[in-house]
Amino acid sequence: MRLTTLIGSVLIVYSGIACAGDGKLIGTAGLNQLEGAGGGGIVPWATLSGYDSQDQISANAFITQVNLDDYRLNVLGANVSLYDRVELSVARHAFDLTTLGGEIAQTVYGAKVRLYGDVIYSDWPQISAGMQYKDLEDTAIAGLVGAKDTTGIDYFLAATKVHLGAVGGYNLVWNLTGRLTKANQLGLLGFGGPDNSDYELMLEGSIGVLFSRHFAAGMEYRQKPDNLGLGEDDWMDVFVTYIPSKNVNFTLAWADLGSIAGATGQKGLYLSVGGQLW
Amino acid sequence: MVKQLVMTAAAIALLGGCASSSSTLYEELGGQAKINEIVENFVHEIEYNNTILPYFADTDIDRFIQKFAEQLCVFAEGPCTYSGDTMEQVHGGMNISEADFNLTVDLFINAMNKANIPHPLQNKLISRMTHTRKQMLYL
Numbered sequence: 001m002r003l004t005t006l007i008g009s010v011l012i013v014y015s016g017i018a019c020a021g022d023g024k025l026i027g028t029a030g031l032n033q034l035e036g037a038g039g040g041g042i043v044p045w046a047t048l049s050g051y052d053s054q055d056q057i058s059a060n061a062f063i064t065q066v067n068l069d070d071y072r073l074n075v076l077g078a079n080v081s082l083y084d085r086v087e088l089s090v091a092r093h094a095f096d097l098t099t100l101g102g103e104i105a106q107t108v109y110g111a112k113v114r115l116y117g118d119v120i121y122s123d124w125p126q127i128s129a130g131m132q133y134k135d136l137e138d139t140a141i142a143g144l145v146g147a148k149d150t151t152g153i154d155y156f157l158a159a160t161k162v163h164l165g166a167v168g169g170y171n172l173v174w175n176l177t178g179r180l181t182k183a184n185q186l187g188l189l190g191f192g193g194p195d196n197s198d199y200e201l202m203l204e205g206s207i208g209v210l211f212s213r214h215f216a217a218g219m220e221y222r223q224k225p226d227n228l229g230l231g232e233d234d235w236m237d238v239f240v241t242y243i244p245s246k247n248v249n250f251t252l253a254w255a256d257l258g259s260i261a262g263a264t265g266q267k268g269l270y271l272s273v274g275g276q277l278w
Numbered sequence: 279m280v281k282q283l284v285m286t287a288a289a290i291a292l293l294g295g296c297a298s299s300s301s302t303l304y305e306e307l308g309g310q311a312k313i314n315e316i317v318e319n320f321v322h323e324i325e326y327n328n329t330i331l332p333y334f335a336d337t338d339i340d341r342f343i344q345k346f347a348e349q350l351c352v353f354a355e356g357p358c359t360y361s362g363d364t365m366e367q368v369h370g371g372m373n374i375s376e377a378d379f380n381l382t383v384d385l386f387i388n389a390m391n392k393a394n395i396p397h398p399l400q401n402k403l404i405s406r407m408t409h410t411r412k413q414m415l416y417l
Contacts, residue, residue: 023381025383026384055377164408
């Protein structure tokens with residue numbers, strides 16, 4: 001009985017690979033956000049990362065760089081999306097302190113489950129719940145600024161909807177995410193701190209317009225806690241995305257990340273390339 | 279900043295509201311001639327797609343062309359009445375998967391592209407067709 005189930009599962013997985021995911025409309029799989037989840041650029045969305053339908057699976061990889069005045073964030077990530085239901089992700093952060101010297105590395109493991117709906121076809125928005133486990137490796141600076149922990153888990157609930165032809169005939173996409181977090185600057189400066197070490201609810205939002213099947217533009221906003229008392233600011237970006245095919249997407253954004261570890265006015269270019277491997 | 283986001287959203291919503299005009303989508307598309315062109319292109323797309331073609335193995339193509347054109351005319355608020363079978367009757371027993379459904383939507387978009395339908399009108403037409411999806415999938 002066990003063996004039959006196992007073989008059954010393997011066959012199901014295999015058949016999924018055999019017909020790799022391209023069963024969604026182009027552009028509707030979204031992008032990969034900084035922490036590895038399917039989403040916009042800085043906000044996780046309810047959409048899963050790949051073009052898989054409920055009979056398919058897909059795997060994606062991405063590389064993102066954010067060049068700020070005093071820092072540079074490099075992100076390498078990958079995720080799999082299973083039957084348009086579950087998404088598993090991993091992202092590696094290397095945060096260069098270009099002015100001070102040094103680097104902070106962190107790994108983020110994420111999981112997301114679609115609870116309801118289809119971003120295009122359901123009457124109500126698609127809803128997903130997710131979590132992100134963050135493991136900070138270079139802990140010295142986090143300790144220095146007074147962070148309480150070097151690992152942490154974020155929990156989020158996201159709602160995303162595409163309204164076909166809603167803006168003068170162009171498709172409108174919006175996302176709203178509520179996140180429970182203790183993370184300081186994604187976790188790069190640890191979790192919790194002298195001012196607060198409890199979970200706080202942060203709101204994150206994205207809004208975009210698809211100007212064709214291949215071009216989108218919009219903006220995002222991400223509320224942040226200030227556990228360390230260093231004046232951590234909310235993040236925002238405006239982006240343009242080019243999606244030549246279901247296999248690859250390019251995003252260019254202007255990001256305003258405010259004050260990071262006491263260095264104020266951190267702004268710069270965000271560049272991301274993502275692709276579906278199968 | 280949140281205020282800025284809300285204002286942008288409100289502005290976009292207003293913009294969407296202003297864009298509506300008194301003419302029907304049927305007229306904007308270019309009437310029955312353009313709808314017939316889309317349907318003919320769509321049939322052509324299906325003919326050359328090995329995944330979707332088998333679903334049409336037992337289909338009377340002439341009847342399909344006539345009824346689908348009628349249906350699109352109704353969706354676009356044109357002067358037509360749909361005289362075909364229900365979506366459930368037509369697609370029952372086919373067990374159409376979500377992937378194949380979405381692929382067919384891609385083919386329909388190709389058909390509209392080849393008929394030079396502007397992107398905003400494509401979106402408007404599709405938005406009036408989406409409610410039929412649940413009458414077609416996995417039956």
